[in-house]
Amino acid sequence: MVISRQHVHEMIEHARAGFPNEACGLVASTEDRAVKVYCIENSDPSPVFYHMDPQEQLRAIMEIDDAGWDLGAIFHSHTRTSAYPSQTDVGLAHYPDALYIIVSLAAEPDPEIKAFRIKDGGIREAFLEVVE
Template identity: 40%
Template sequence: MLFIKRPIFNAIIAHAKTDYPLEACGLLAGTQNIAQAQYVVENIRRSPFAYEMDPLQQVRAFIDIEQKGWELLAIYHSHPKGPEFPSETDIEQAYYPETIYLIISLANYEMPVVRGYRINAGQITEVSIVVQ
Protein backbone atom coordinates (compact mmCIF):
# COMPACT_ATOMS: atom_id res chain seq x y z
CA MET A 1 0.00 0.00 0.00
CA LEU A 2 1.22 3.51 -0.82
CA PHE A 3 -0.07 6.62 0.93
CA ILE A 4 0.15 9.84 -1.07
CA LYS A 5 -0.60 13.24 0.42
CA ARG A 6 -3.32 15.06 -1.55
CA PRO A 7 -1.02 17.95 -2.69
CA ILE A 8 1.52 15.47 -4.08
CA PHE A 9 -1.22 13.42 -5.77
CA ASN A 10 -2.60 16.60 -7.36
CA ALA A 11 0.92 17.60 -8.43
CA ILE A 12 1.62 14.36 -10.31
CA ILE A 13 -1.69 14.69 -12.17
CA ALA A 14 -0.89 18.33 -12.96
CA HIS A 15 2.56 17.25 -14.21
CA ALA A 16 0.98 14.62 -16.49
CA LYS A 17 -1.45 17.21 -17.87
CA THR A 18 1.29 19.82 -18.35
CA ASP A 19 3.43 17.41 -20.39
CA TYR A 20 0.43 16.09 -22.38
CA PRO A 21 0.45 14.80 -25.12
CA LEU A 22 3.92 13.49 -24.16
CA GLU A 23 4.55 11.03 -21.35
CA ALA A 24 5.53 12.67 -18.06
CA CYS A 25 7.74 10.96 -15.49
CA GLY A 26 9.06 11.41 -12.00
CA LEU A 27 9.72 9.95 -8.59
CA LEU A 28 8.02 9.88 -5.20
CA ALA A 29 10.01 9.54 -1.99
CA GLY A 30 9.31 9.31 1.71
CA THR A 31 9.26 6.90 4.61
CA GLN A 32 6.96 4.17 5.92
CA ASN A 33 5.11 4.00 2.57
CA ILE A 34 4.04 7.65 2.88
CA ALA A 35 5.07 9.77 -0.11
CA GLN A 36 6.44 13.05 1.22
CA ALA A 37 8.05 14.48 -1.91
CA GLN A 38 7.68 14.52 -5.67
CA TYR A 39 10.65 14.79 -8.03
CA VAL A 40 9.73 15.89 -11.54
CA VAL A 41 12.19 14.35 -14.00
CA GLU A 42 12.36 15.32 -17.66
CA ASN A 43 11.37 12.69 -20.21
CA ILE A 44 14.32 12.96 -22.59
CA ARG A 45 12.56 10.71 -25.13
CA ARG A 46 9.88 13.42 -25.55
CA SER A 47 7.47 10.75 -26.73
CA PRO A 48 3.73 10.15 -26.28
CA PHE A 49 4.43 6.40 -26.08
CA ALA A 50 7.55 6.00 -23.92
CA TYR A 51 9.68 7.70 -21.32
CA GLU A 52 13.34 7.83 -20.38
CA MET A 53 14.31 9.83 -17.33
CA ASP A 54 17.05 12.41 -17.65
CA PRO A 55 19.93 10.55 -15.96
CA LEU A 56 21.44 13.63 -14.29
CA GLN A 57 18.10 14.73 -12.82
CA GLN A 58 17.44 11.17 -11.68
CA VAL A 59 20.82 10.90 -9.90
CA ARG A 60 20.31 14.30 -8.25
CA ALA A 61 16.93 13.12 -6.97
CA PHE A 62 18.46 9.87 -5.65
CA ILE A 63 21.16 11.86 -3.81
CA ASP A 64 18.56 14.19 -2.28
CA ILE A 65 16.40 11.24 -1.25
CA GLU A 66 19.37 9.56 0.44
CA GLN A 67 20.51 12.76 2.18
CA LYS A 68 17.03 13.23 3.66
CA GLY A 69 16.93 9.66 4.93
CA TRP A 70 14.01 8.82 2.67
CA GLU A 71 13.55 5.92 0.33
CA LEU A 72 12.38 5.77 -3.26
CA LEU A 73 8.73 4.76 -2.97
CA ALA A 74 7.42 5.13 -6.50
CA ILE A 75 8.35 5.81 -10.09
CA TYR A 76 5.51 7.46 -11.94
CA HIS A 77 4.74 8.13 -15.55
CA SER A 78 1.73 8.97 -17.65
CA HIS A 79 -0.04 7.21 -20.47
CA PRO A 80 -1.46 10.18 -22.40
CA LYS A 81 -3.86 8.10 -24.49
CA GLY A 82 -3.50 4.64 -23.00
CA PRO A 83 -4.82 2.65 -20.08
CA GLU A 84 -3.56 2.76 -16.51
CA PHE A 85 -1.91 -0.65 -16.91
CA PRO A 86 1.80 -1.34 -17.55
CA SER A 87 2.73 -1.64 -21.21
CA GLU A 88 5.11 -4.29 -22.53
CA THR A 89 7.88 -1.67 -22.41
CA ASP A 90 6.98 -0.72 -18.83
CA ILE A 91 7.26 -4.37 -17.82
CA GLU A 92 10.57 -4.91 -19.64
CA GLN A 93 12.10 -1.77 -18.13
CA ALA A 94 10.94 -2.29 -14.53
CA TYR A 95 14.43 -2.30 -12.99
CA TYR A 96 13.35 -1.57 -9.40
CA PRO A 97 11.23 -4.54 -8.23
CA GLU A 98 10.89 -3.18 -4.68
CA THR A 99 9.51 0.13 -5.96
CA ILE A 100 5.92 0.89 -6.89
CA TYR A 101 5.24 1.96 -10.47
CA LEU A 102 2.44 4.53 -10.71
CA ILE A 103 0.69 5.00 -14.03
CA ILE A 104 -1.45 8.06 -14.67
CA SER A 105 -3.87 7.46 -17.52
CA LEU A 106 -5.13 10.53 -19.33
CA ALA A 107 -7.26 8.51 -21.76
CA ASN A 108 -10.10 10.57 -20.25
CA TYR A 109 -8.23 13.85 -19.78
CA GLU A 110 -10.85 15.32 -17.42
CA MET A 111 -10.94 12.19 -15.23
CA PRO A 112 -7.35 10.89 -14.87
CA VAL A 113 -6.91 7.44 -13.35
CA VAL A 114 -3.88 6.56 -11.21
CA ARG A 115 -2.97 2.98 -10.35
CA GLY A 116 0.08 1.43 -8.75
CA TYR A 117 1.95 -1.81 -9.43
CA ARG A 118 4.95 -3.78 -8.33
CA ILE A 119 6.67 -5.37 -11.30
CA ASN A 120 9.15 -8.15 -10.61
CA ALA A 121 10.54 -10.47 -13.30
CA GLY A 122 7.55 -9.78 -15.53
CA GLN A 123 5.02 -10.44 -12.76
CA ILE A 124 2.60 -7.57 -12.11
CA THR A 125 0.90 -7.07 -8.76
CA GLU A 126 -1.47 -4.16 -8.19
CA VAL A 127 -0.79 -2.06 -5.10
CA SER A 128 -3.44 -0.01 -3.30
CA ILE A 129 -3.01 3.75 -3.46
CA VAL A 130 -4.48 5.80 -0.61
CA VAL A 131 -4.71 9.57 -1.08
CA GLN A 132 -4.64 11.44 2.23
Template identity: 35%
Template sequence: MLTITQDLYDRIVAHARQDHPDEACGVVAGPAGTDRPERFVPMLNAARSPTFYEFDSKDLLKLYRELDDRDEEPVIVYHSHTATEAYPSRTDVTYANEPGAHYVLVSTADEDGLGEFQFRSYKIIEGVITEEEVQVVAAY
Protein backbone atom coordinates in the same frame (compact mmCIF):
# COMPACT_ATOMS: atom_id res chain seq x y z
CA MET B 1 -1.80 -0.74 -0.92
CA LEU B 2 -0.47 2.70 -1.79
CA THR B 3 -1.45 5.44 0.66
CA ILE B 4 -0.85 8.92 -0.77
CA THR B 5 -1.86 12.42 0.29
CA GLN B 6 -4.34 14.38 -1.79
CA ASP B 7 -1.64 17.00 -2.40
CA LEU B 8 0.82 14.47 -3.88
CA TYR B 9 -1.96 12.84 -5.92
CA ASP B 10 -2.93 16.25 -7.32
CA ARG B 11 0.70 17.14 -8.12
CA ILE B 12 1.26 13.88 -10.05
CA VAL B 13 -1.97 14.41 -12.01
CA ALA B 14 -1.10 18.06 -12.73
CA HIS B 15 2.35 17.07 -14.03
CA ALA B 16 0.81 14.40 -16.27
CA ARG B 17 -1.70 16.86 -17.69
CA GLN B 18 0.92 19.61 -18.09
CA ASP B 19 3.25 17.41 -20.16
CA HIS B 20 0.44 15.92 -22.30
CA PRO B 21 0.66 14.95 -25.17
CA ASP B 22 4.13 13.73 -24.09
CA GLU B 23 4.50 11.26 -21.25
CA ALA B 24 5.37 12.78 -17.89
CA CYS B 25 7.59 11.01 -15.37
CA GLY B 26 8.94 11.44 -11.90
CA VAL B 27 9.45 10.08 -8.43
CA VAL B 28 7.97 10.63 -5.00
CA ALA B 29 10.66 10.02 -2.40
CA GLY B 30 10.16 9.08 1.21
CA PRO B 31 12.20 8.21 4.28
CA ALA B 32 14.01 4.90 3.75
CA GLY B 33 12.06 1.93 5.04
CA THR B 34 8.78 3.78 5.66
CA ASP B 35 6.81 3.23 2.41
CA ARG B 36 5.55 6.81 2.94
CA PRO B 37 5.68 9.06 -0.13
CA GLU B 38 6.57 12.62 0.88
CA ARG B 39 8.82 14.55 -1.52
CA PHE B 40 7.53 15.17 -5.04
CA VAL B 41 10.32 15.09 -7.64
CA PRO B 42 9.05 15.73 -11.18
CA MET B 43 11.56 14.68 -13.81
CA LEU B 44 12.07 15.65 -17.42
CA ASN B 45 11.10 13.04 -19.98
CA ALA B 46 14.36 13.05 -21.92
CA ALA B 47 12.65 11.14 -24.76
CA ARG B 48 9.99 13.88 -25.11
CA SER B 49 7.67 11.28 -26.54
CA PRO B 50 3.92 10.59 -26.35
CA THR B 51 4.60 6.84 -26.23
CA PHE B 52 7.79 6.46 -24.21
CA TYR B 53 9.50 7.99 -21.19
CA GLU B 54 13.12 8.07 -20.19
CA PHE B 55 14.77 9.74 -17.22
CA ASP B 56 17.72 11.91 -18.20
CA SER B 57 20.82 10.05 -16.96
CA LYS B 58 22.34 13.17 -15.33
CA ASP B 59 19.06 13.99 -13.58
CA LEU B 60 18.76 10.40 -12.40
CA LEU B 61 22.29 10.39 -11.00
CA LYS B 62 21.56 13.68 -9.20
CA LEU B 63 18.31 12.22 -7.81
CA TYR B 64 20.00 9.10 -6.42
CA ARG B 65 22.72 11.20 -4.80
CA GLU B 66 20.02 13.34 -3.16
CA LEU B 67 18.18 10.22 -2.00
CA ASP B 68 21.37 8.87 -0.42
CA ASP B 69 22.18 12.22 1.24
CA ARG B 70 18.66 12.51 2.68
CA ASP B 71 18.30 8.82 3.67
CA GLU B 72 15.38 8.48 1.28
CA GLU B 73 14.25 5.99 -1.31
CA PRO B 74 11.93 6.17 -4.31
CA VAL B 75 8.55 5.21 -2.84
CA ILE B 76 6.65 6.01 -6.05
CA VAL B 77 7.95 5.95 -9.61
CA TYR B 78 5.29 7.49 -11.84
CA HIS B 79 4.67 8.21 -15.47
CA SER B 80 1.74 8.85 -17.74
CA HIS B 81 0.23 7.09 -20.70
CA THR B 82 -1.24 9.59 -23.12
CA ALA B 83 -3.37 7.41 -25.38
CA THR B 84 -3.77 4.10 -23.55
CA GLU B 85 -5.01 2.81 -20.23
CA ALA B 86 -2.92 3.15 -17.09
CA TYR B 87 -1.43 -0.35 -17.24
CA PRO B 88 2.31 -1.15 -17.46
CA SER B 89 3.61 -1.84 -20.95
CA ARG B 90 6.30 -4.45 -21.62
CA THR B 91 8.84 -1.60 -21.68
CA ASP B 92 7.56 -0.33 -18.32
CA VAL B 93 8.04 -3.80 -16.82
CA THR B 94 11.55 -4.02 -18.25
CA TYR B 95 12.49 -0.69 -16.65
CA ALA B 96 10.91 -1.50 -13.27
CA ASN B 97 14.10 -1.95 -11.25
CA GLU B 98 12.91 -0.74 -7.83
CA PRO B 99 11.20 -3.77 -6.25
CA GLY B 100 10.07 -1.77 -3.21
CA ALA B 101 8.50 1.05 -5.21
CA HIS B 102 4.89 1.63 -6.16
CA TYR B 103 4.65 2.15 -9.92
CA VAL B 104 1.94 4.72 -10.54
CA LEU B 105 0.51 5.19 -14.00
CA VAL B 106 -1.76 8.06 -14.95
CA SER B 107 -3.70 7.88 -18.19
CA THR B 108 -4.32 11.26 -19.77
CA ALA B 109 -6.12 9.73 -22.75
CA ASP B 110 -9.21 11.71 -21.68
CA GLU B 111 -7.37 14.90 -22.72
CA ASP B 112 -7.84 13.88 -26.36
CA GLY B 113 -11.17 12.10 -25.91
CA LEU B 114 -9.46 8.72 -26.37
CA GLY B 115 -10.45 7.22 -23.03
CA GLU B 116 -11.12 7.92 -19.39
CA PHE B 117 -8.80 9.39 -16.80
CA GLN B 118 -7.11 6.75 -14.63
CA PHE B 119 -4.70 6.81 -11.67
CA ARG B 120 -3.52 3.30 -10.87
CA SER B 121 -0.70 1.76 -8.83
CA TYR B 122 1.22 -1.47 -9.27
CA LYS B 123 3.97 -3.49 -7.69
CA ILE B 124 6.29 -4.86 -10.37
CA ILE B 125 8.67 -7.48 -9.04
CA GLU B 126 10.73 -9.73 -11.32
CA GLY B 127 8.39 -9.04 -14.22
CA VAL B 128 5.20 -9.82 -12.29
CA ILE B 129 2.60 -7.01 -12.29
CA THR B 130 0.24 -6.76 -9.32
CA GLU B 131 -2.28 -3.95 -9.18
CA GLU B 132 -2.86 -2.48 -5.75
CA GLU B 133 -5.49 -0.30 -4.14
CA VAL B 134 -4.80 3.44 -3.92
CA GLN B 135 -5.94 5.22 -0.77
CA VAL B 136 -5.92 9.03 -0.97
CA VAL B 137 -5.78 10.75 2.44
CA ALA B 138 -5.75 14.37 3.59
CA ALA B 139 -2.54 13.84 5.60
CA TYR B 140 -0.50 11.05 7.16
Protein backbone atom coordinates in the same frame (compact mmCIF):
# COMPACT_ATOMS: atom_id res chain seq x y z
CA MET C 1 1.54 3.53 -0.12
CA VAL C 2 -0.13 6.47 1.56
CA ILE C 3 0.06 9.60 -0.59
CA SER C 4 -1.39 13.06 -0.14
CA ARG C 5 -3.90 14.57 -2.52
CA GLN C 6 -1.31 17.33 -3.14
CA HIS C 7 1.28 14.79 -4.28
CA VAL C 8 -1.27 13.18 -6.61
CA HIS C 9 -2.10 16.65 -7.96
CA GLU C 10 1.61 17.30 -8.65
CA MET C 11 1.90 14.08 -10.67
CA ILE C 12 -1.28 14.79 -12.64
CA GLU C 13 -0.23 18.37 -13.43
CA HIS C 14 3.21 17.17 -14.54
CA ALA C 15 1.51 14.64 -16.83
CA ARG C 16 -0.76 17.33 -18.27
CA ALA C 17 2.19 19.68 -18.81
CA GLY C 18 4.04 16.98 -20.73
CA PHE C 19 1.09 16.06 -22.95
CA PRO C 20 1.04 14.83 -25.71
CA ASN C 21 4.23 13.10 -24.55
CA GLU C 22 4.67 10.90 -21.51
CA ALA C 23 5.84 12.57 -18.31
CA CYS C 24 7.84 10.92 -15.54
CA GLY C 25 9.29 11.27 -12.07
CA LEU C 26 10.01 9.74 -8.69
CA VAL C 27 8.25 9.63 -5.34
CA ALA C 28 10.29 9.60 -2.14
CA SER C 29 8.78 7.84 0.84
CA THR C 30 9.40 6.87 4.40
CA GLU C 31 7.61 4.01 6.12
CA ASP C 32 5.41 3.53 3.02
CA ARG C 33 4.22 7.16 3.09
CA ALA C 34 5.05 9.56 0.25
CA VAL C 35 7.05 12.58 1.37
CA LYS C 36 8.08 14.27 -1.89
CA VAL C 37 7.33 14.09 -5.62
CA TYR C 38 10.14 14.74 -8.08
CA CYS C 39 8.85 15.79 -11.49
CA ILE C 40 11.63 14.91 -13.91
CA GLU C 41 11.99 15.91 -17.55
CA ASN C 42 11.39 13.22 -20.16
CA SER C 43 14.65 13.55 -22.09
CA ASP C 44 13.29 11.44 -24.97
CA PRO C 45 9.87 13.06 -25.54
CA SER C 46 7.41 10.54 -26.94
CA PRO C 47 3.71 9.77 -26.51
CA VAL C 48 4.56 6.10 -25.85
CA PHE C 49 7.88 6.13 -23.98
CA TYR C 50 9.78 8.02 -21.30
CA HIS C 51 13.41 8.34 -20.37
CA MET C 52 14.21 10.35 -17.26
CA ASP C 53 16.78 13.08 -17.70
CA PRO C 54 19.84 11.41 -16.13
CA GLN C 55 21.10 14.51 -14.31
CA GLU C 56 17.71 15.32 -12.80
CA GLN C 57 17.22 11.69 -11.84
CA LEU C 58 20.64 11.53 -10.17
CA ARG C 59 19.98 14.76 -8.22
CA ALA C 60 16.65 13.37 -7.00
CA ILE C 61 18.17 10.02 -5.99
CA MET C 62 20.99 11.78 -4.13
CA GLU C 63 18.51 14.00 -2.28
CA ILE C 64 16.40 10.96 -1.39
CA ASP C 65 19.48 9.16 -0.06
CA ASP C 66 20.77 12.21 1.82
CA ALA C 67 17.39 12.66 3.53
CA GLY C 68 17.29 9.00 4.56
CA TRP C 69 14.15 8.40 2.50
CA ASP C 70 13.33 5.47 0.24
CA LEU C 71 12.60 5.41 -3.47
CA GLY C 72 8.92 4.73 -2.92
CA ALA C 73 7.70 4.92 -6.50
CA ILE C 74 8.54 5.65 -10.09
CA PHE C 75 5.72 7.38 -11.92
CA HIS C 76 4.91 8.15 -15.51
CA SER C 77 1.92 9.00 -17.62
CA HIS C 78 0.01 7.20 -20.33
CA THR C 79 -1.42 9.70 -22.76
CA ARG C 80 -3.95 7.54 -24.59
CA THR C 81 -4.14 4.23 -22.73
CA SER C 82 -5.36 3.14 -19.32
CA ALA C 83 -3.36 3.21 -16.10
CA TYR C 84 -1.94 -0.28 -16.56
CA PRO C 85 1.69 -1.21 -17.30
CA SER C 86 2.54 -1.81 -20.94
CA GLN C 87 4.97 -4.51 -22.04
CA THR C 88 7.56 -1.73 -22.39
CA ASP C 89 6.88 -0.64 -18.80
CA VAL C 90 7.33 -4.20 -17.57
CA GLY C 91 10.56 -4.63 -19.51
CA LEU C 92 11.99 -1.45 -18.02
CA ALA C 93 10.93 -2.13 -14.42
CA HIS C 94 14.32 -2.53 -12.74
CA TYR C 95 13.36 -1.54 -9.17
CA PRO C 96 11.30 -4.40 -7.67
CA ASP C 97 11.02 -2.68 -4.27
CA ALA C 98 9.50 0.50 -5.72
CA LEU C 99 5.91 0.97 -6.77
CA TYR C 100 5.18 1.93 -10.35
CA ILE C 101 2.51 4.62 -10.49
CA ILE C 102 0.77 5.32 -13.78
CA VAL C 103 -1.23 8.47 -14.43
CA SER C 104 -3.55 7.95 -17.39
CA LEU C 105 -4.83 11.00 -19.23
CA ALA C 106 -6.95 8.89 -21.59
CA ALA C 107 -10.18 9.85 -19.80
CA GLU C 108 -9.48 13.56 -19.36
CA PRO C 109 -10.72 15.62 -17.62
CA ASP C 110 -10.81 12.73 -15.11
CA PRO C 111 -7.31 11.25 -14.97
CA GLU C 112 -6.88 7.73 -13.65
CA ILE C 113 -4.03 6.88 -11.27
CA LYS C 114 -3.00 3.40 -10.18
CA ALA C 115 0.01 1.78 -8.56
CA PHE C 116 1.63 -1.57 -9.31
CA ARG C 117 4.40 -3.85 -8.14
CA ILE C 118 6.35 -5.17 -11.11
CA LYS C 119 8.78 -7.98 -10.37
CA ASP C 120 10.27 -10.66 -12.62
CA GLY C 121 7.81 -9.75 -15.37
CA GLY C 122 4.79 -10.11 -13.08
CA ILE C 123 2.35 -7.29 -12.46
CA ARG C 124 0.35 -6.89 -9.26
CA GLU C 125 -1.85 -3.89 -8.48
CA ALA C 126 -0.82 -2.18 -5.24
CA PHE C 127 -2.89 -0.17 -2.81
CA LEU C 128 -2.59 3.59 -3.10
CA GLU C 129 -4.30 5.41 -0.22
CA VAL C 130 -4.90 9.07 -1.05
CA VAL C 131 -5.25 11.27 2.03
CA GLU C 132 -5.71 14.97 2.67
